[in-house]
Each structure stands twice: as structure tokens, then as C-alpha cells.
Amino acid sequence: MTDQTxxxxxxxxxxxxxxxxxxxxxxxxxxxxxxxSALAVGESRVSGLLEGHDxxxxxxxxxxxxxxxxxxxxxxxxxxxxxxxxxxxxxGALDMGNSGTSTRLLxxxxxxxxxxxxxxxxxxxxxxxxxxxxxPLSQMGADIGASPGGRLPLMVRGLAPAIPxxxxxxxxxxxxxxxxxxxxxxxxxxxxxxxxVPTRDHSERMLRGFxxxxxxxxxxxxxxxxxxxxxxxxxxxxxxxxxxxSSAAFFIVAALIxxxxxxxxxNVGLNPTRAGLIEVLKxxxxxxxxxxxxxxxxxxVADLRVRHSALKGIEVDPALAPSMIDEFPIxxxxxxxxxxxTVTTGLDELRVKESDRLAVMATGLKAIxxxxxxxxxxxxxxxxxxxxLPGGATVAGHLDHRxxxxxxxxxxxxxxxxxxxxxxxxxxxxxNFETLLAGLQQ
Ligand code: S3P
Numbered sequence: 001m002t003d004q005t006x007x008x009x010x011x012x013x014x015x016x017x018x019x020x021x022x023x024x025x026x027x028x029x030x031x032x033x034x035x036x037s038a039l040a041v042g043e044s045r046v047s048g049l050l051e052g053h054d055x056x057x058x059x060x061x062x063x064x065x066x067x068x069x070x071x072x073x074x075x076x077x078x079x080x081x082x083x084x085x086x087x088x089x090x091x092g093a094l095d096m097g098n099s100g101t102s103t104r105l106l107x108x109x110x111x112x113x114x115x116x117x118x119x120x121x122x123x124x125x126x127x128x129x130x131x132x133x134x135x136p137l138s139q140m141g142a143d144i145g146a147s148p149g150g151r152l153p154l155m156v157r158g159l160a161p162a163i164p165x166x167x168x169x170x171x172x173x174x175x176x177x178x179x180x181x182x183x184x185x186x187x188x189x190x191x192x193x194x195x196x197v198p199t200r201d202h203s204e205r206m207l208r209g210f211x212x213x214x215x216x217x218x219x220x221x222x223x224x225x226x227x228x229x230x231x232x233x234x235x236x237x238x239x240x241x242x243x244x245x246s247s248a249a250f251f252i253v254a255a256l257i258x259x260x261x262x263x264x265x266x267n268v269g270l271n272p273t274r275a276g277l278i279e280v281l282k283x284x285x286x287x288x289x290x291x292x293x294x295x296x297x298x299x300x301v302a303d304l305r306v307r308h309s310a311l312k313g314i315e316v317d318p319a320l321a322p323s324m325i326d327e328f329p330i331x332x333x334x335x336x337x338x339x340x341x342t343v344t345t346g347l348d349e350l351r352v353k354e355s356d357r358l359a360v361m362a363t364g365l366k367a368i369x370x371x372x373x374x375x376x377x378x379x380x381x382x383x384x385x386x387x388x389l390p391g392g393a394t395v396a397g398h399l400d401h402r403x404x405x406x407x408x409x410x411x412x413x414x415x416x417x418x419x420x421x422x423x424x425x426x427x428x429x430x431x432n433f434e435t436l437l438a439g440l441q442q
Contacts, residue, residue: 009408009419009423010417010418011410011418011419012411012412012414012418014412016258016261017440021251021264021265021436022266022267023248025049026244027052027055027101027246028101028174028244029242031058033049033206033241034046034049034058036210039082039086039087039185040081040083040237041083041234044238045238046079046241047077048243049077053097054099057099058099058106064094065088065115065117066082066087067079084186088115090117098122098125098425100125100175101175103119103152107156108137108182109182111142111144111156111183112159112162112185117155118154121152122399124399124425126147128352130146130150132173132176134154140164141162142157142162143157163187164190165180172195173349174199174202181203181207184228186231190229191228191230193226195225196222198222198323200273200274201273202271204226205299206298209239213228215227240297242267242268242301243268244429245274246429247433249327250406251263251437252265252277252278253281254409254440255308256281256286256288257308257333257409258308261306261308264304264306268302268303269296269301272323277330278304280320287308287309288304288305311339311386313340314343316343318345318346325349326402328350330402333365333410335381335383336370336383336384336389341381341382342380342383344379346377354401359374360400361406365381367393368389368390369414370389389410391411391415391417392415393419397421401426401430408420408423408433408434408437
């Protein structure tokens with residue numbers, strides 16, 4: 001999983017995008033569906049699972065720790081879990097590839113089991129900070145030996161029984177929250193995460209769905225107190241994974257900025273902790289219509305109709321950042337085509353994603369002729385007013401799927417093609433991205 005062939009690709013000015021697509025399953029929900037199914041007693045069934053490299057890394061790791069995980073020919077996944085407390089000692093290192101979510105959540109699971117696991121990953125993942133999970137998991141009793149700077153490769157020696165913890169999140173991170181809650185699953189007593197800024201709540205929803213005792217109280221200041229009662233018994237579930245709003249985002253913006261476009265994206269997850277981009281794009285004048293709002297597997301879902309629109313620049317409320325944290329790279333592309341200035345702030349977390357997304361987006365956008373100013377915690381973008389960008393440059397993707405897809409979309413509205421040095425990382429979250437794009441260009 002860490003070795004991939006380097007694949008450069010050119011993206012050129014596009015005909016109007018037309019038609020109907022269904023995007024793959026939600027990455028965050030897919031990871032959690034595999035992990036919790038692997039800890040339930042009995043057989044769970046998961047359909048709509050994202051079969052991207054990140055999620056497959058989680059599947060391989062759960063197999064290495066004893067779960068029986070198989071994909072049927074019809075695409076449904078069947079998982080026989082080992083029970084909470086039942087994870088087995090993995091025989092080799094767990095290769096997390098590019099996946100921060102797999103790494104941080106699995107570190108949480110290992111932390112309260114009597115096993116030792118080594119985590120390795122690609123160059124991008126090996127540069128990302130793990131101190132944010134090492135701190136709370138060490139307080140719960142895990143013994144963690146990391147590479148300098150709290151990075152991969154690292155080894156987690158779990159403690160069972162672990163020590164319950166009450167932990168206030170120092171940054172808005174669903175991965176840190178989830179790592180602690182998952183460690184709390186096999187810890188006697190109550191483990192609590194205090195979350196001053198709400199982040200995606202898929203872990204809380206799904207833990208409850210599997211029968212864990214999880215309560216969420218919001219105090220008068222809006223801070224969430226999430227408590228899990230440990231030594232839980234999880235009951236197997238049938239899960240339908242909704243489409244990933246973070247993947248839909250690339251096609252939403254593509255349709256808004258490619259003149260003449262009119263597309264429908266079906267089955268898009270619209271959990272309020274994930275839907276910030278749609279709110280921002282609508283405020284910019286984007287024509288996005290929701291239809292057939294419904295519930296899929298405990299998550300709100302709708303079909304989206306998106307038409308080309310004259311966008312205008314705005315100041316993005318930093319309070320929205322956690323609900324669109326993965327969507328800023330593609331929002332910057334939308335802003336580069338808008339009329340006027342877009343200002344984003346409060347985005348320090350973007351510097352520690354699969355790449356430093358502020359620096360990498362600023363460099364790439366400048367290279368293709370957009371007017372950008374990089375600040376410590378955000379970008380300021382002067383839009384083209386709908387005119388195509390000059391393009392005609394090669395952009396470095398830095399092993400970051402969302403950077404690659406953002407510049408692919410930029411290529412669709414550029415005078416000269418935009419070349420991405422390596423699009424292989426797209427397969428971590430959106431293996432059929434290019435196929436769906438080609439289908440809308442017929
Ligand atoms: C994720 C949480 C977010 C997000 C990532 C997926 C998750 O990371 O960026 O793509 O599934 O919990 P942080 O917790 O670092 O914000």
C-alpha cells in the first residue's frame with residue numbers, strides 16, 4: 001500500500017458537465033463500520049463501503065487483529081467480529097498507507113487491548129503529528145514509542161484494563177475524539193471526551209447503533225460532553241454507508257464553475273457536522289438544490305442538483321471550519337473563479353493534513369495564475385469573476401488526494417491544461433473519480 005506507481009495526468013478545459021452520478025461511500029463512516037463490526041460478536045453486513053486504499057488499510061489491520069472480513073461478489077462486506085477485548089496480537093506491522101484516520105482510531109483500539117502493534121505508513125502519513133493521540137492514550141495507560149516529533153513509525157503497547165479518562169480536546173479533531181472513545185470501549189468505567197467545538201459525530205452515532213452506552217450532553221457554552229461506558233458488548237449490525245460529501249464536493253464545485261453544467265449527485269451524506277461547504281457555496285451564490293431528503297443508516301442523505309452559477313467571494317465564518325475541514329482545497333478553487341475576494345481564517349489544522357493544504361494550495365493556485373495571498377491561518381483569494389484561469393503549469397500533489405482532485409477540477413476551467421505530477425493518491429478516497437468525471441463530459 002505504501003508503494004504506488006507515479007501517474008502524472010493533464011486536465012483540460014471541459015465541455016459542460018451533464019448527467020447523474022453516485023459517489024462512493026463515506027470514508028469516515030466506512031472506517032468506523034469496519035472497526036465496530038470487527039469488535040461486535042457475530043456477523044455484521046456493510047453495503048456501500050468505500051473501497052479506497054485508506055479503508056482497505058483499516059480492513060487489513062482488523063483482519064490482522066483477528067476479525068474475519070470478506071467482500072461478496074455483490075459488493076456487500078460481511079464481518080465476523082472478535083468481541084470488545086478480543087483483538088489478537090498482529091503478527092506484522094500494520095501498514096496504514098496514507099490514512100490518518102486508520103492510524104489514529106486504531107491506535108485507540110490497541111491502547112486498551114493486551115496487545116502490541118507497530119504502525120507504519122507512507123511519506124505523507126509519516127510526517128503527520130501523532131502526539132495529539134499519544135498524549136491521551138498514554139494517560140489511559142498505553143505505552144507508546146514514536147519516532148522523533150511523535151510520528152510514525154510508532155509502536156503501541158496496550159494496557160488492559162486501561163484507565164478511564166476525562167479529556168478536553170485541545171484542537172477540533174474527530175480523529176482524536178474517536179481514538180479516545182474507541183479506547184474507552186474496552187476500559188472499565190466511564191471515559192469522557194469534552195469537545196468545545198463540535199466535530200463530525202459518526203463515532204458517537206455508530207457506537208450507539210452497535211449498542212454501546214454513549215451519552216452526549218451539551219452545556220450552556222455549547223461544549224459537548226461525550227461519555228462512553230466501557231467493557232461494552234457490541235451487537236452486529238447491517239449498515240448502509242451513505243455517499244461521501246467530501247467526495248461529492250469536487251463535483252459540486254466542478255458543476256458550479258464549468259459554464260453550462262447541470263448535474264445531479266445522488267445519495268450524498270448531509271450530516272450537519274459535515275455539510276458546511278454547501279452552506280458556504282450557497283452563500284457565494286451557488287445553485288444547489290436538495291431533493292428527496294431521507295435517512296440512510298442513521299445519517300441524513302439527499303440528492304443534489306447543481307447548476308453552473310456566477311459565484312461571488314465571501315468571508316468564510318471560521319466557526320464553519322470543522323464542518324467542512326476537508327473541503328477547503330476545493331473551496332479555494334471555487335473562490336479563484338468567483339467575483340471578488342474570498343477570505344478564510346482559523347484554518348491552522350489544514351497545515352497538518354495529508355499535506356500542508358494552505359501552502360500547497362497557495363503554491364499550486366499561483367502556478368496556474370490565480371491571485372492568492374497565504375496567511376498563517378488561511379488564504380485570501382481574488383477571484384477571476386468567472387473567467388478561465390491561465391493554467392498551463394504542473395502542480396505538485398504532495399501525496400494528497402484532495403489536492404490532486406482540486407487541481408483536476410481547476411484544469412476544467414483553465415485556458416491551458418493543468419498537469420498534476422501524480423494522481424495515484426486519488427485512489428485513497430475516490431477510486432472512480434476520473435471515470436465519473438468522464439461520464440459527465442459525454
Ligand atoms: C476524520 C476527521 C478529520 C478529517 C479526516 C477524517 C475522521 O480529521 O480531516 O479526513 O474520519 O474522523 P481531524 O480529526 O484531524 O480533523
